[in-house]
Amino acid sequence: MMTQSYTAACVGAGVIGGGWVARFLWNGIDVRVHDPDPESERRCREVLANAERALERLHGHRPEQPGSVTFCADLESAVAGADVIQESAPEQVALKRRILADIDRHAPADALIGSSTSGLLPSELQADMQHPERFFVAHPFNPVYLLPLVELCGGAKTDDTAIERAAGIYRDLGMRPLWVRREIDGFIADRLLEALWREALWLVHDGVATVEEVDDAVRFGAGLRWALMGTFQTYRIAGGEQGMRHFMAQFGPALAWPWTKLMDVPELTDEFVDRIAEQSDDQARGRSIRELERERDDGLIAILQALRQENLAAGNVLGEYEASRVPSVTATGGHDLDASEPLRLIEDRVQMAEIDYNQHMTESRYTEHFGRAATELFHVLGVDQAYIDAGGSFYTVESHTRFLREIGLGETYHVTTQVLGSDAKRMHAFHRMYNTATGDLLATSEQMYLHVDTGAGRAAPATADVQARMEQVKRAHAAIEAPEAAGRPIMSLG
Amino acid sequence: MMTQSYTAACVGAGVIGGGWVARFLWNGIDVRVHDPDPESERRCREVLANAERALERLHGHRPEQPGSVTFCADLESAVAGADVIQESAPEQVALKRRILADIDRHAPADALIGSSTSGLLPSELQADMQHPERFFVAHPFNPVYLLPLVELCGGAKTDDTAIERAAGIYRDLGMRPLWVRREIDGFIADRLLEALWREALWLVHDGVATVEEVDDAVRFGAGLRWALMGTFQTYRIAGGEQGMRHFMAQFGPALAWPWTKLMDVPELTDEFVDRIAEQSDDQARGRSIRELERERDDGLIAILQALRQENLAAGNVLGEYEASRVPSVTATGGHDLDASEPLRLIEDRVQMAEIDYNQHMTESRYTEHFGRAATELFHVLGVDQAYIDAGGSFYTVESHTRFLREIGLGETYHVTTQVLGSDAKRMHAFHRMYNTATGDLLATSEQMYLHVDTGAGRAAPATADVQARMEQVKRAHAAIEAPEAAGRPIMSLG
Numbered sequence: 011m012m013t014q015s016y017t018a019a020c021v022g023a024g025v026i027g028g029g030w031v032a033r034f035l036w037n038g039i040d041v042r043v044h045d046p047d048p049e050s051e052r053r054c055r056e057v058l059a060n061a062e063r064a065l066e067r068l069h070g071h072r073p074e075q076p077g078s079v080t081f082c083a084d085l086e087s088a089v090a091g092a093d094v095i096q097e098s099a100p101e102q103v104a105l106k107r108r109i110l111a112d113i114d115r116h117a118p119a120d121a122l123i124g125s126s127t128s129g130l131l132p133s134e135l136q137a138d139m140q141h142p143e144r145f146f147v148a149h150p151f152n153p154v155y156l157l158p159l160v161e162l163c164g165g166a167k168t169d170d171t172a173i174e175r176a177a178g179i180y181r182d183l184g185m186r187p188l189w190v191r192r193e194i195d196g197f198i199a200d201r202l203l204e205a206l207w208r209e210a211l212w213l214v215h216d217g218v219a220t221v222e223e224v225d226d227a228v229r230f231g232a233g234l235r236w237a238l239m240g241t242f243q244t245y246r247i248a249g250g251e252q253g254m255r256h257f258m259a260q261f262g263p264a265l266a267w268p269w270t271k272l273m274d275v276p277e278l279t280d281e282f283v284d285r286i287a288e289q290s291d292d293q294a295r296g297r298s299i300r301e302l303e304r305e306r307d308d309g310l311i312a313i314l315q316a317l318r319q320e321n322l323a324a325g326n327v328l329g330e331y332e333a334s335r336v337p338s339v340t341a342t343g344g345h346d347l348d349a350s351e352p353l354r355l356i357e358d359r360v361q362m363a364e365i366d367y368n369q370h371m372t373e374s375r376y377t378e379h380f381g382r383a384a385t386e387l388f389h390v391l392g393v394d395q396a397y398i399d400a401g402g403s404f405y406t407v408e409s410h411t412r413f414l415r416e417i418g419l420g421e422t423y424h425v426t427t428q429v430l431g432s433d434a435k436r437m438h439a440f441h442r443m444y445n446t447a448t449g450d451l452l453a454t455s456e457q458m459y460l461h462v463d464t465g466a467g468r469a470a471p472a473t474a475d476v477q478a479r480m481e482q483v484k485r486a487h488a489a490i491e492a493p494e495a496a497g498r499p500i501m502s503l504g
Numbered sequence: 505m506m507t508q509s510y511t512a513a514c515v516g517a518g519v520i521g522g523g524w525v526a527r528f529l530w531n532g533i534d535v536r537v538h539d540p541d542p543e544s545e546r547r548c549r550e551v552l553a554n555a556e557r558a559l560e561r562l563h564g565h566r567p568e569q570p571g572s573v574t575f576c577a578d579l580e581s582a583v584a585g586a587d588v589i590q591e592s593a594p595e596q597v598a599l600k601r602r603i604l605a606d607i608d609r610h611a612p613a614d615a616l617i618g619s620s621t622s623g624l625l626p627s628e629l630q631a632d633m634q635h636p637e638r639f640f641v642a643h644p645f646n647p648v649y650l651l652p653l654v655e656l657c658g659g660a661k662t663d664d665t666a667i668e669r670a671a672g673i674y675r676d677l678g679m680r681p682l683w684v685r686r687e688i689d690g691f692i693a694d695r696l697l698e699a700l701w702r703e704a705l706w707l708v709h710d711g712v713a714t715v716e717e718v719d720d721a722v723r724f725g726a727g728l729r730w731a732l733m734g735t736f737q738t739y740r741i742a743g744g745e746q747g748m749r750h751f752m753a754q755f756g757p758a759l760a761w762p763w764t765k766l767m768d769v770p771e772l773t774d775e776f777v778d779r780i781a782e783q784s785d786d787q788a789r790g791r792s793i794r795e796l797e798r799e800r801d802d803g804l805i806a807i808l809q810a811l812r813q814e815n816l817a818a819g820n821v822l823g824e825y826e827a828s829r830v831p832s833v834t835a836t837g838g839h840d841l842d843a844s845e846p847l848r849l850i851e852d853r854v855q856m857a858e859i860d861y862n863q864h865m866t867e868s869r870y871t872e873h874f875g876r877a878a879t880e881l882f883h884v885l886g887v888d889q890a891y892i893d894a895g896g897s898f899y900t901v902e903s904h905t906r907f908l909r910e911i912g913l914g915e916t917y918h919v920t921t922q923v924l925g926s927d928a929k930r931m932h933a934f935h936r937m938y939n940t941a942t943g944d945l946l947a948t949s950e951q952m953y954l955h956v957d958t959g960a961g962r963a964a965p966a967t968a969d970v971q972a973r974m975e976q977v978k979r980a981h982a983a984i985e986a987p988e989a990a991g992r993p994i995m996s997l998g
Binding site: 024025100101151152157158159161186188190191192194197198199201202203204205206207208209210212213216217218219221222223224225226227228229230231232233234235236237238239240241242243244245246247248249250253254255258259260278283286287289290291293294299302303305306308309310312313314315316317319320322323324325327373374377378381405406407408409410411412413414438456457458496497498499500 | 595653685702704706707710713715716718719727728730731733734739740742743780781783787800808813816818875900903905907932
């Protein structure tokens with residue numbers, strides 16, 4: 011886990027600014043916030059409350075040391091001494107230029123300054139700065155605390171090293187920087203969003219569809235593919251065995267068909283805006299904006315976690331981020347063994363993906379965590395990757411598991427392991443899983459392992475070194491009381 | 505579960521046609537297929553193999569009674585006697601008109617005829633038909649066997665009742681019909697896809713981004729929201745407490761900014777197509793089209809299952825579909841049990857995702873399949889969705905598993921289940937997993953279950969009906985020899 015020891019400042023604390031504050035805090039960064047609106051602190055704290063709920067669900071735990079947030083009455087006191095500054099003011103070029111010049115004046119000369127603009131050109135925004143070389147666009151997506159994408163784009167006076175430093179910082183925050191190499195209005199993502207949005211407006215404008223029908227046409231079909239692969243990779247697959255070239259040949263001509271009125275924009279008359287607003291009210295079915303936000307967050311969390319399990323798309327970003335923040339599951343690996351009590355090999359927290367509809371950890375996860383404890387035990391005894399590559403391994407040949415108590419989302423548990431017996435080829439162990447907070451015994455698993463020569467595919471003695479370590483742990487553990495459940499059959503019924 | 509007793513015909517059996525065949529088969533419908541391409545049967549069977557793998561993963565089981573597929577040499581024999589006909593020929597209006605007229609001539613006069621066209625007008629397509637009133641567009645999305653959306657659109661001569669009947673049929677196939685009320689080129693979804701695709705092509709054409717950067721700009725950001733909510737609901741939330749009207753006021757003006765070249769289409773010169781094809785090759789990183797398809801399917805399955813857990817968007821469609829089909833999961837459910845030998849509840853084949861680096865099924869999958877056998881057992885005894893919704897369920901409290909032999913990728917296995925004991929609240933069972941081809945015993949699992957009142961969170965007697973069925977199976981199984989491994993502890997070592 012990397013140590014982050016900088017201070018961040020957020021100028022502008024609406025939905026986007028508040029989302030940035032949440033990203034920093036969750037990663038242990040102290041944040042100083044300035045927004046001239048007297049309501050901003052209240053609003054920002056509401057965003058933070060939603061973000062906290064969402065991030066705890068996403069990661070299955072709270073951060074050990076969240077950062078602290080300080081609301082500052084003036085811009086100067088927010089940015090003075092900050093190392094990373096994020097501007098999220100309204101999307102008006104003159105206003106942003108003025109604010110960015112202010113930030114530039116009061117911040118340390120080497121502080122990084124990113125703007126959340128979704129489409130304004132960095133060359134224009136940095137025009138009034140004394141130190142424009144450390145300025146860049148860092149365009150995030152709402153909700154900033156969940157969606158990983160951040161588009162980075164430098165202006166004419168931006169130094170590439172500033173963007174490189176920024177990319178590292180955003181990556182450490184769990185984001186996925188995308189360096190937009192050519193400075194254009196709207197960058198990459200908003201060009202695409204805007205195209206879809208224009209066509210969507212025309213469909214409603216012309217009475218072809220309601221806002222809900224447009225949304226349904228996206229979320230029940232292509233939207234699912236977009237979340238996974240975007241558009242080109244999807245079409246590559248549609249091209250079949252001959253791939254992209256075939257797809258272009260087959261569907262290219264349709265591009266020229268008169269399907270669209272995209273270059274024009276429907277006039278936003280009062281009547282048209284009213285129609286959209288009314289249809290949108292229908293679609294919301296009475297849910298408040300906060301309810302919709304939570305529904306959105308829950309859906310995004312579910313998608314992100316599902317993709318993490320498959321290690322695909324945004325789930326890959328999430329997986330790498332989480333891996334970078336868990337130093338190592340096992341405390342004992344590589345150290346001298348203290349076998350005066352059962353080995354404590356697994357400590358963890360129940361994750362979102364592990365729970366059933368009753369919000370408790372599902373049975374198969376108990377089995378999986380006992381399996382992890384067994385793997386850690388083998389590791390402690392010297393069965394590392396080199397050992398496995400050389401053809402030695404332990405297989406589980408028998409297990410007797412008792413499921414005693416439930417454990418809920420976010421609760422901590424640990425597994426202890428006691429070695430009951432061993433010989434040259436076999437080992438007998440007893441694992442106990444506890445609720446760490448309450449001390450309750452959740453489950454036990456008695457297991458028998460066979461040492462195998464994986465090349466030959468048959469049982470074989472472990473190496474002398476592994477045998478010696480098994481013996482050492484077995485002797486030490488013999489002094490501990492044997493588990494009363496060991497060596498017993500499953501009770502029988504009439 | 506509704507009883508579906510119609511016959512389907514698919515004319516055109518490429519990627520889209522094959523996807524339709526899979527949808528029908530999985531739902532127990534017999535399908536007759538015609539495609540003039542001599543390679544079509546081979547290709548269609550490949551699509552079906554992928555679809556079978558995907559649907560089994562999505563739903564967690566195979567269909568009890570899949571439909572049968574018959575490849576027909578001529579169109580007439582495919583559509584004569586069919587009740588529902590799906591045309592998926594290449595996207596050429598003259599060709600489709602001719603094929604549809606042929607279908608119309610040979611099919612029963614009241615058969616429903618849907619076209620998979622993604623943008624051609626139904627009024628044009630039905631022009632040469634004798635019975636155009638039963639014709640409509642039914643535009644699905646690739647992969648048809650996973651994505652729920654199907655756009656329905658009638659032409660000038662279409663009878664609304666035909667669309668209503670079709671909507672019911674597609675809904676029963678697990679799809680989400682969207683009735684496009686105004687006939688326009690591209691309907692709703694392809695208008696939106698096309699807008700995004702045009703802008704994406706320009707970004708690559710102008711050297712702003714590579715195809716991979718465009719895809720990344722979608723899948724790490726807005727694509728995740730599109731999968732969940734589409735575009736209008738997303739923007740409603742972005743509008744904050746004041747909702748859609750505020751969003752329109754705030755971001756409306758940006759629409760008129762010169763961000764786009766959408767009305768023009770980049771010319772598909774050889775050089776430009778080459779560039780896209782090469783960048784697409786880079787992005788694929790050597791993965792074949794089949795590998796990409798499986799990756800896409802796994803990702804979509806993960807997203808769909810995640811959304812089902814949250815009961816949101818496409819997950820809601822999936823949840824309702826599965827709920828409507830639950831009673832059919834078990835072959836024996838609702839029938840008289842034949843308990844003269846151990847119940848054979850699970851038959852399956854080792855999947856790619858289940859194997860370890862040695863190409864053998866991993867331990868945790870044995871446990872999972874024994875868990876599936878237990879679930880099937882409960883089902884056979886009458887524990888169906890209604891029973892669970894009413895608050896009754898069995899929990900596994902203890903299991904003793906022996907891992908005896910390995911099984912490799914693609915090999916078939918089955919699990920038999922013998923009930924050893926039961927009382928009002930408990931049941932004791934012994935599962936055996938066999939290699940179906942060799943007859944080798946692979947593993948056994950002795951398990952104890954406790955019946956619980958999930959509302960109260962404590963053990964409670966099963967209903968009288970479930971108790972009676974447990975008793976019936978237990979008595980019959982008492983006549984079978986008891987497994988020698990039952991009731992024994994794990995052997996101990998010195």
